[in-house]
Amino acid sequence: MSSPDAADPQPVEAKRPTDHLPPVEAPTAAFIMQLFLIPLAIVSIVVLLWLSFSWLAQAGRDDPKKLVEELRRGTDVSWQSGYTLAEVLRSPDPRYDELRRDSSLAKELVSLVESDLAHPLHGGNDKGDVLRIKRRMFLCRAIGSFNVLDGAPLLARLANEEKDPLEVSVRLSALEGLATLARNVGAEELRKDDKVVQAVLEASRAVEDSAVPTPKSADGEYQPRSEVRAVAAFTLGVIGGEKARDRLTLMLNDPYSSARYNAATGLCRQGDEAATRVLKEMLAADNPQAAKDETTAADKDRKRIAVLVAGVQGTMALAEHNPQADMQPLIQALKDLSTDPLEQLKSDRTKVQNLATEAYRRLEKRG
Template identity: 35%
Template sequence: MTEPANDGPDSTSLGSGANANPANSPMERPLEELPPVEPPSAGFIVQLFLIPALIVAAVIGVWALFGKLAESETDWQQLVTELGSSNEHRRWRAALGLAQVLRNQQIAPDKNGTVLAEEPAVAEALTKLLKESLESKSTLDDDIKHQEFLARTLGSLQADDIVLPVLAEAMQPDPAEDSDRADVRKSSLMSVAMIAGRHFERQAQDAELITASSEDDSAEETVTLAKPLSTPTIADESVLKQLKLAAQDEEASIRHLAAYTWALVSGDEAIKQLELMLLDADEMTRANAAIGLARNGQTDGLPVLIELLELGTQEPDRSDFQNLTTEQQQEELTKRQFEQPIILANSLRAIGSLESLLTSEQREQLKPIVETLSSEHSAANIRMQAGKLAKRFNAAE
């Protein structure tokens, strides 16, 4: 027999018999009074309205400051002056401000139609600061970072005669200096590459040497030539001398940056340097040399490109991996996860740019490698890029 439902609390919770108090019943218990309503305190109003208003005002103030910096004709002079300050905070505040000014000026010239990156006075001021800092021979971290910033900034300036000689000084190796000095050399190499890259595209367009881009190109646009430029993009002898030394440097990262830069310098000497760097022990350096040759319409690096693609199809040997130290294992993982996909993507793009120059034997050698990458590689972008190249090979048959 089903017992009647009991909607109230269990009787034992209320007591029983004479001890049960009906007044304690939930149905008859008086409603509790709500706390009295009090007006908001001044502190609450400050938190709710004033603090957000201050934040908005600060954001508007920063925006207005950078807007003023971009429009003013004289602010850059003050910033350059502060870049030479011994006060670290003033120096970096000026560095960030100047970088913002240069970016804004590249987008929109000032009222007089002048772009600061083209002003000789700006180049002279910044190169003077870098030269003085290099001559100080300081090994302090702040000074090294200051040199790195200045070296990188010079790459955005369009005053080669002023900028390149100082960049050549910053590229020089000095065994007596701290190893951190290598970062200044790398920044200088990257700036030379930026300068060479601007001239590379302009000279290629003028000479009508740019090859038609193919459908397998990624979002990253690269200029590929039908043949090397007749005139190198960099004529400064001191820079070319340091580039040759960088191509033989003990540090691999310096060498592969040198290979990348030589490709953008172009010309007969650059091609010779890139051909020599195909024999480098460092994989990234060989890759940049082979890709650089392809960018200049040369097939000499094709064997290296094929080798790099084959490496991308191979699975790592687990037993060999286990025998590595923890640090070596981390380096190997970093290489496979980050470096190798970049090398493969650039190698596939380079081979695509050389497609019309490939022999039937070279196509047959490449086809199975590319098809394996298109179906088995772990990175989706590599599979897609390799798949497009494989279709082009099949269509050409």
């Protein structure tokens, strides 16, 4: 094909294929009806039918009664109802405030989990087991999202129940549920149940079972019980109290970085300067510990960012809860972070730098 700038030869007058066609006439109303209006009507009907089916499919999606009915059936997809119910309860929508205070519903969900626990898993990564574990996980999250304490004993139990390796996921969800519950009902209220506190303390001491092989990779190793310790440390930080504080202080030396970092941020909420050493580690841009337990490059990047952000937030929490704390080492760490090029990060560099800069300026003004 020639370029637009090239000189085109003059066209030769040729016989057109339309020379023998009948003359063009204006289209009739019947023709327009057939060509446009009828197909438009068909398309409109199809769209209306699709919208109707869509509405029917969504109707009752956030109806707790229908969701509980589906959960009672215990089908292979009932875990999806558990997920939806957990999302409804966790929603900030005030329409669900009354639902979150529904003690009878909370007890019903507890009963569903207890009924499922009465039947042992088959073992060996059975497909049915996997679906049952999913269901338990989402029910734990839902139970933790209430503003009543009816589910606390069950969550405390599940935080340490592990008869099958798959149940580690349920332990994590139970601990997360307790942390959410502490926020909803108040940490002091949850601390009144010493069995709950003791259960979280026990979970914070979870150790890897050397008899059970864990999947390894060149970059990291999945350590499920270390993850349990990490989430337990976070939950202890939310629950607070002397027992939690003593345990978190010991966990500042935990070999698993996530557990160590959650212990530090938990102590910051209580204004404990003991967290300073670990906070400085978290705020270091070249911290080799931040992502060493992650496997993929994307996960490593996400974890590095999460650790840095948590370090900044923890520093500000320490300053807020302990105005007399010596913040100079952390102020210097924030200054260094705000000016670091953060070449280790693949994303969100500006976000981290801005966050560190703002925290540094605020603490500097405070003096």
